Amino acid sequence: MSVIAAFYGGKSILITGATGFMGKVLMEKLLRTSPDLKVIYILVRPKAGQSLQQRVSQMMNCKLFEKAKEICPNIFEKIRPIYSDLTKPDLGISKEDLEELLTHTNIIFHCAATVRFDDPLRHALQLNVIATQQLLFMASQMLKLEVFIHFSTAYSNCNLKHIDEVIYPCSVEPKKLIDSVEWLDDSIIEEITPKLIENRPNTYTYTKALGEMVVYQERGNLNIAIIRPSIVGASWQEPFPGWVDNLNGPNGLIIAAGKGFLHSLKATPKAVADVVPVDLVINLTLAVGWHTAVHRPKSILIYHCTSGSLNPCLWTDLGFQVLATFEKAPLEKAFRRPNADFTTNNFSTYLWNTISHMAPAVMYDFYLRLTGRKPRMAKLMNRMLKTISMLDYFINRSWEWSSRNTEMLMSQLSNEDQKLFDFDVRHLNWLEYTENYCLGIKKYLLKEDMAGIPAAKRHLRMLRNIHYLFNTVLFLIIWRFFIARSQMARNVWYFVVSLCYKFLSYFRASSTFRH
Numbered sequence: 063m064s065v066i067a068a069f070y071g072g073k074s075i076l077i078t079g080a081t082g083f084m085g086k087v088l089m090e091k092l093l094r095t096s097p098d099l100k101v102i103y104i105l106v107r108p109k110a111g112q113s114l115q116q117r118v119s120q121m122m123n124c125k126l127f128e129k130a131k132e133i134c135p136n137i138f139e140k141i142r143p144i145y146s147d148l149t150k151p152d153l154g155i156s157k158e159d160l161e162e163l164l165t166h167t168n169i170i171f172h173c174a175a176t177v178r179f180d181d182p183l184r185h186a187l188q189l190n191v192i193a194t195q196q197l198l199f200m201a202s203q204m205l206k207l208e209v210f211i212h213f214s215t216a217y218s219n220c221n222l223k224h225i226d227e228v229i230y231p232c233s234v235e236p237k238k239l240i241d242s243v244e245w246l247d248d249s250i251i252e253e254i255t256p257k258l259i260e261n262r263p264n265t266y267t268y269t270k271a272l273g274e275m276v277v278y279q280e281r282g283n284l285n286i287a288i289i290r291p292s293i294v295g296a297s298w299q300e301p302f303p304g305w306v307d308n309l310n311g312p313n314g315l316i317i318a319a320g321k322g323f324l325h326s327l328k329a330t331p332k333a334v335a336d337v338v339p340v341d342l343v344i345n346l347t348l349a350v351g352w353h354t355a356v357h358r359p360k361s362i363l364i365y366h367c368t369s370g371s372l373n374p375c376l377w378t379d380l381g382f383q384v385l386a387t388f389e390k391a392p393l394e395k396a397f398r399r400p401n402a403d404f405t406t407n408n409f410s411t412y413l414w415n416t417i418s419h420m421a422p423a424v425m426y427d428f429y430l431r432l433t434g435r436k437p438r439m440a441k442l443m444n445r446m447l448k449t450i451s452m453l454d455y456f457i458n459r460s461w462e463w464s465s466r467n468t469e470m471l472m473s474q475l476s477n478e479d480q481k482l483f484d485f486d487v488r489h490l491n492w493l494e495y496t497e498n499y500c501l502g503i504k505k506y507l508l509k510e511d512m513a514g515i516p517a518a519k520r521h522l523r524m525l526r527n528i529h530y531l532f533n534t535v536l537f538l539i540i541w542r543f544f545i546a547r548s549q550m551a552r553n554v555w556y557f558v559v560s561l562c563y564k565f566l567s568y569f570r571a572s573s574t575f576r577h
């Protein structure tokens with residue numbers, strides 16, 4: 063019997079961010095391995111015109127929960143949605159719901175955050191710092207709370223090269239910043255943001271670092287642990303390989319590559335792709351929850367969940383495996399054949415962006431206009447290039463994260479728990495993982511049927527023929543231009559034609575002789 067799974071049995075668990083990528087996988091794992099848990103409270107907000115119930119039932123009916131529903135038939139009775147909005151006072155939770163949470167909650171997993179890189183500081187502060195503060199205050203009033211697990215990111219201190227499993231103080235006190243932001247207008251906040259974020263690339267990583275400081279400063283007597291995952295990718299093994307449901311991290315660019323939009327990407331050849339599968343992160347999280355509740359460490363322990371130091375994979379290796387997979391299982395309706403390469407300097411990046419991204423987009427938009435359709439390709443390419451510019455910081459750098467606490471925890475798991483809650487990234491086969499990642503994006507994110515692969519391959523062959531035809535016509539036009547203006551070009555042309563003629567004559571003669 064798994065000690066960790068047994069620990070969660072009978073427990074009342076509060077998950078914020080349960081409708082997110084990681085929150086859903088966390089819920090699924092809990093319901094599948096500890097079906098005797100008492101209840102999972104999930105904070106949910108209405109979104110895209112859907113009520114709480116509609117969102118929750120749509121979420122629970124996705125493929126991710128199929129296995130959990132087999133093991134836990136009364137799964138819907140285990141889930142207790144609670145209206146919440148992190149931007150509201152008291153997280154927007156009603157008095158009745160709050161009373162229930164304060165009375166019954168044993169464990170908190172705080173996943174909710176804004177993970178956008180371009181959020182204004184005020185919004186990121188609200189979601190990643192102030193909401194965390196309010197949840198900590200709520201937790202301090204909970205009568206049966208055993209442990210509070212906070213999700214940060216391995217990039218919260220990405221302005222450092224070597225990062226230990228410790229909390230690094232930011233230059234500005236969170237409370238002072240929160241008070242200042244209350245009365246500063248947006249234009250001033252926008253102006254001071256670059257100075258505040260201390261060489262970090264965005265407000266996301268900065269406010270996650272501030273969130274850690276708030277967790278430390280307002281921990282009171284709470285029993286807290288912090289998880290710092292790096293780039294969370296599709297599932298590796300559980301509940302099945304390749305589960306992914308958003309465009310964050312590499313996902314958007316993998317789609318861009320598979321659809322033939324992305325033809326070049328600036329990447330330092332030796333830069334490590336520090337990707338970790340979502341199920342591996344969740345296994346570590348549940349192990350941390352158990353260990354923290356049972357052993358009650360004297361201080362807040364930080365757990366890095368990264369792959370670069372234990373089982374490194376380079377962006378170049380990952381990228382070409384992505385292309386190889388889409389060769390075998392192409393995405394539907396590709397704009398071009400997936401074909402790309404790396405650039406290593408700004409000039410070649412600019413050149414290739416012009417030649418292989420913007421020029422084809424402008425020509426395609428011209429074709430759309432000619433055929434009476436709305437041009438859209440240039441806009442799509444600009445959006446992809448904007449995304450790449452946001453991700454460039456993470457693609458072209460590597461970091462060293464210590465993993466002492468994570469390795470300590472691994473050593474404390476029983477053999478059964480090491481299997482059931484496997485977070486040993488050294489077991490990961492990157493080629494197999496990347497292939498499943500791409501297939502998962504095709505099946506679960508783009509909802510494409512694998513039966514459509516032959517048609518998708520035919521589409522790519524048609525694109526290849528159009529590409530060859532286009533290049534041939536372009537070559538002839540350029541050559542005709544040169545021949546009309548240069549004796550040298552004409553001489554070369556005549557020489558080539560006479561050579562071909564002689565070869566054909568010889569070939570015809572030799573085949574006649576054989577007969």
Ligand SMILES: CCCCCCCCCCCCCCCCCCCCCCCCCCCC(=O)SCCNC(=O)CCNC(=O)[C@H](O)C(C)(C)COP(=O)(O)OP(=O)(O)OC[C@H]1O[C@@H](n2cnc3c(N)ncnc32)[C@H](O)[C@@H]1OP(=O)(O)O
Pocket residue numbers: 177178179180215216217292293294309310311312313314315316319324325326327329377378380381382384385402403404445446448449452453456457
């Ligand atoms: C291996 C690489 C080399 C390749 C070699 C050469 C080429 C070979 C090809 C191989 C394929 C490449 C494969 C791998 C790619 C490698 C690069 C990946 C780097 C990953 C680094 C991630 C770092 C993460 C750091 C920390 C992780 C965390 O802690 S939290 C999670 C991280 N957060 C995010 O990832 C969020 C980032 N996204 C944003 O902040 C925003 O989306 C944006 C600012 C980037 C864009 O905002 P914008 O307002 O313009 O768009 P948005 O409103 O978000 O969406 C509008 C529409 O666009 C769609 N969309 C959204 N995101 C993407 C996306 N990433 N790609 C494509 N499309 C996207 C969205 O659905 C919207 O559509 P509509 O609703 O229809 O309008």
Ligand SMILES: NC(=O)C1=CN([C@@H]2O[C@H](COP(=O)(O)OP(=O)(O)OC[C@H]3O[C@@H](n4cnc5c(N)ncnc54)[C@H](OP(=O)(O)O)[C@@H]3O)[C@@H](O)[C@H]2O)C=CC1
Pocket residue numbers: 078079080081082083084085106107109146147148149172173174175176177189213214215216270290291292293294295308310311
């Ligand atoms: N994905 C990654 O690569 C990494 C993620 N992390 C951390 O893990 C955690 C989860 O990330 P991930 O699952 O990828 O993020 P998602 O964006 O998938 O999920 C974010 C969650 O937060 C909720 N949320 C956002 N804003 C609000 C709001 N105003 N009110 C209520 N809920 C809100 C979302 O709810 P809704 O569905 O209603 O929008 C969603 O459930 C985050 O703390 C993130 O920093 C750390 C490292 C890497």
